[in-house]
Amino acid sequence: MEARWTPMRWPDTWKDPSLLDLLKGTAVDSLLIGPGEELGPVRVRAQNEGYQLTAPSGVTVIKGEWPGVKMARGRDAAGPTGVPWVNSNGWAVRLAMALQPQTTVWVDAPPEAGTFIIPDSYLIAIADSAAYGGRWIVSLDAALASSLAAGKADADKPWKRILQTASFFAARKPWSEYRTVANIGVVSDFSGANEFFSHELLNLLARAGAHARAVPPGGSFAALRAILYPDAAPPSAALRSRIDAFVKAGGLLMTSEKRPLDDPYLWANDAVVMVSHRYDLVRFWNSGATGSFVATSPQGGKTLVHLLFYSMRGPDSATVRIAGRFRNVKAATVEQPAVTNLQSLPQDGGIEVHLPQVSQYVALELE
Numbered sequence: 001m002e003a004r005w006t007p008m009r010w011p012d013t014w015k016d017p018s019l020l021d022l023l024k025g026t027a028v029d030s031l032l033i034g035p036g037e038e039l040g041p042v043r044v045r046a047q048n049e050g051y052q053l054t055a056p057s058g059v060t061v062i063k064g065e066w067p068g069v070k071m072a073r074g075r076d077a078a079g080p081t082g083v084p085w086v087n088s089n090g091w092a093v094r095l096a097m098a099l100q101p102q103t104t105v106w107v108d109a110p111p112e113a114g115t116f117i118i119p120d121s122y123l124i125a126i127a128d129s130a131a132y133g134g135r136w137i138v139s140l141d142a143a144l145a146s147s148l149a150a151g152k153a154d155a156d157k158p159w160k161r162i163l164q165t166a167s168f169f170a171a172r173k174p175w176s177e178y179r180t181v182a183n184i185g186v187v188s189d190f191s192g193a194n195e196f197f198s199h200e201l202l203n204l205l206a207r208a209g210a211h212a213r214a215v216p217p218g219g220s221f222a223a224l225r226a227i228l229y230p231d232a233a234p235p236s237a238a239l240r241s242r243i244d245a246f247v248k249a250g251g252l253l254m255t256s257e258k259r260p261l262d263d264p265y266l267w268a269n270d271a272v273v274m275v276s277h278r279y280d281l282v283r284f285w286n287s288g289a290t291g292s293f294v295a296t297s298p299q300g301g302k303t304l305v306h307l308l309f310y311s312m313r314g315p316d317s318a319t320v321r322i323a324g325r326f327r328n329v330k331a332a333t334v335e336q337p338a339v340t341n342l343q344s345l346p347q348d349g350g351i352e353v354h355l356p357q358v359s360q361y362v363a364l365e366l367e
Contacts, residue, residue: 005030005052005059006166007106008138010042011145017045019149026163027170030056032137055106060096061137064089064109067128068121069289069310086289086310091202091212093134094180098214099190104176105129110139117141119158120360123165123334124310127361130169131293131306133176138162165361168334178295178304183225183279184212184271187235187243194231197264201230204268211281211294212271226252226275232261280323282307287318294322305364314359323350326366331355333362 007030008023015038030052033043047053055061070085089107096105107129111117122138129136140148147155169175184205188198198214205212212228217239221227227246229235235243247253252274259267277283282292288311295304305322309315322329329351331339339362343354353364 006170007135011140013145014149017041020045027166058104059106060100060103061106061108062092062096064107066109066111066115067124086207088206088291089129090132090293091206093129093132095202095214097133105134107134107136111141119161122158122162124360126165165334177298180213181294181296182211182213183275184210185215185221185224185227186212187215187227187229188231189217197230197261200264201267204264208268208272210272221246225279228271229255232256283321285319287315303366307362309360316357318355320353321350326351328367329353330365331362333358
């Protein structure tokens with residue numbers, strides 16, 4: 001479903017309705033304002049100016065986490081493989097959309113107290129949800145909210161970054177209608193006793209760089225190379241028949257019958273090995289902590305690849321390989337809608353793209 005709104009959580013400390021002037025001419029069109037009586041004048045003016053003041057029908061709000069590289073004692077925290085531990089809400093956005101195809105997803109993930117924040121932290125927060133078809137509820141840290149209200153110059157750069165990024169995605173609403181491209185499917189009901197393991201499996205697959213999608217029991221297996229069925233209970237007869245047909249056609253299968261439900265981390269890493277990096281949809285070089293999402297236009301013919309760089313700054317130069325046969329490639333960033341000096345090299349079964357210096361988000365459009 002098309003992401004129609006750009007939501008923002010109004011700071012509780014902003015009691016002056018004149019602060020709505022900060023939003024004039026911006027992409028923000030929905031405000032979540034607290035219930036306090038002192039905010040009544042703000043609500044009245046916001047409503048008179050046409051802002052949506054509640055999550056509208058067709059919107060699902062999910063609880064997320066502040067995206068980026070998890071920090072520990074001033075250093076990048078790393079898992080057993082040494083790869084930085086990246087928090088992202090992309091998998092949760094796609095899961096919500098898989099379970100409710102007609103919903104628009106808003107991610108509620110305000111910066112936590114004590115979080116180290118730079119202007120580009122907000123770029124990542126917005127892009128991390130929007131790249132996957134959702135919308136981050138713009139939520140300001142206390143220091144920025146205070147500085148903006150006081151008109152301090154130090155608020156100009158992060159505020160501009162927020163508005164610039166929100167405007168970039170608001171101008172590209174049709175992107176949220178693109179269909180997910182993945183080679184691993186996690187088949188589950190994603191609820192009850194199966195909720196934790198299936199959700200964490202999607203999360204860890206994303207952290208491992210795999211391209212996976214949530215598949216509800218009646219969902220399609222189209223274009224998948226492997227299916228993971230982590231639910232403890234056996235599938236229904238109809239679902240088992242479809243899984244059997246998938247395996248007979250050459251697809252790979254991992255189930256709780258073959259792999260104990262002891263650790264979703266091991267499941268995720270085994271799945272990556274099982275499918276093989278030979279079939280990676282996106283491969284990075286010289287890029288740091290990364291994430292990516294691949295989608296195709298509803299009519300086909302166009303592929304969109306969202307690239308996210310979760311470090312404190314984007315790469316000076318990075319190379320990305322995209323699987324598929326493409327003739328043309330264009331790149332866009334929040335700062336540069338048409339990236340120049342982009343180089344690409346066709347390969348057997350893919351295309352290699354050499355990026356110039358970029359910030360933490362890049363969209364590649366391929367045909």
